[in-house]
Amino acid sequence: MKETKSTCPYCGVGCGVIIESQGDQITGVRGDPDHPANFGRLCTKGSTLHLTATAEVTRQTRLLHPLLRDQAGMAPYRISWDSALGIATDRFARTIAEHGPDAVGFYISGQLLTEDYYVFNKLAKGLIGTNNVDTNSRLCMSSAVAGYKMTLGADAPPNCYDDVNHADCIFIVGSNTAWAHPILFRRIEDAKRARPDMKIIFCDPRRTDTAEIADLYLPLQPGTDVMLFHGLLHIMLWEGWVKPDYITAHTNGFDALKARVRECTPELVAQTCGLKREDLFTAAKWFATSASTLSLYCQGLNQSSSGTAKNAALINLHLATAQIGKPGAGPFSLTGQPNAMGGREVGGLANLLSAHRDLANPAHRAEVAALWGVPSVPEKPGKTAVEMFQAAADGEIKALWIACTNPAQSMPDQSTVRRALERAEFVVVQEAFLTTATCDYADLLLPATTWGEKTGTVTNSERRISRVRPAVAAPGGTRHDWVIAVEFARGLEARLRPGAPTLFPYDTADATAGAEAVWNEHRESTRGRDLDITGLSYPVLEQAPQQWPLPAGASTGKARLYEDGVFPTADGKARFADVAYQPLAEPRESRYPFSLTTGRLRDHWHGMSRTGTLGRLFGHVPEPTVQMHPQDMDRRKLAEGDLVHVTSKRGSIVLPVQASDEIGLSQAFIAMHWGGEYLSGCSSTGARLAGVNAITTSAYCPTSKQPELKHAAVKILKA
């Protein structure tokens, strides 16, 4: 039996695993006791990974050879890799020649490894000359990125998991940590057991399992987070709990924010947020006066039409109370996906460039062009996720390349997304699993490797970079994601820059050497930047996972940032964000009287292409339901299990109703995981089964462009 150290491919905790294998079969998995993210622990998802990679599951679910579909609706048929890459090259080259580089788009994934991400970004921005490369991380972390940059000057989560062990107060907001980041939650439980005096405040419209550990639960109304944070600052100011010395020495912009929060009185905040006045005082006191306060937050803040403002308003509290830059204190965004961070680091979003450079900055564009050896990087911002599919639906983007993600289930407002996939003239889907809804729309399917087969790196929520290693050989005709991107790029180069030396000189025959060459190029791009990892070679990573920055000459990464009170801004000071409270994009009203929110379950991941293969993972929650408050069910004469239509302005789905006291009055909850084959219902076009995103809204934050997946106004009627 062989043992291989790698990481779990599910959430941003980034747990280390040891994969057991015999020949080409993965036979077991256990937590890596030496990995600092989990010290040997795994949750239900991680500990069953090997069962999702059996020969039988592979046979039933994996895409193992390139497939071509001649016409929409027809069954695809097998073709060779040479033919597949030739067809892809022809179609993209023709589209670029006829309509320009912005007529193509790449939609990639926080499930990809950093090396995959790097190559796709260079392919789009460096070779083709379009910034139309975005990722499902847009649906996950882009508000956190924008919030950090607006206030602290860089997209750098300042904390580490060990801060849980130093915090005297933990403020969990917009995160069901118990289910979405289970191994981090085990640390919080351990810390609370060891230090019962530590205060935990939990703030969320739903009273989830995370509330069980809280000393104070704040059941705020959906979308009112900015009002709450401004209200807490109002109380802190009134009570003299802010830290004027820190504010003067290390920040700018406090006076404007002070003027703004003056009107956020406890009465107004209590009424707007649906909270008790005395609870606001308790929360403000614990946050401001504890020796160290750590905020943990996730999609409840990010997936919002005011996601950037929510992130920034929370960070304001940390700056005003000097709860940052010391053990156990700081604003710590929890990453949803395993490598959303790595994607941010290589600039794999439509508005970013490598190593935290900004597309809007001419000097940054010139630096990246020089690094890549191309004349320029295009200035025009690319289309972000929602914009990209809207542009395809409008006929503006004509060729789409989708890698390692399932937009035909995961994007909001499915009727628009599916119209886009139908209207696009050529759709490539690069996937490990043939079972995703997006595969139905592909003209060309390219089989990719997945967990247990890939080599490269990922970065978890605490900026820790780990090596991902293959335990078994790539099955069938699958290839690594970065290899597919490189082989396509080389074909395109022959058309776009004939005779020029390749921009992609990586060894695709030797996966580890090739991935290492990509990594080294990425490392070099970080030189002198806030995330400098010039000292973090593969051999260094072989010793242990490391946090960034880790510049050449350093022996270890940085556990926490801003301990010296210096921020990566022009004058070294952080900036208070004077952001206004904005109501929800689609408030509930008489015709749509329920606030629908969405979220994860404990034992499933995304669209269930992997976890849905295991019967045992349905033991916790066996079927999709819409959860409602018992009083709302009584008023509508609904009994447990009754089928109901859940309808928004965009579509309708049918589900059994379930009573839940986790939910407030006039609220409803549907898990995000079910779609397509699992869920009864249809999009507003009546075309295909679409899951909960048949009814969610694509309204997005104007700064981060992250859509408001956490709230849609719906009506619920007996079917």
Ligand code: SF4
């Ligand atoms: Fe995997 Fe996240 Fe569970 Fe860790 S907590 S085992 S990374 S799903």
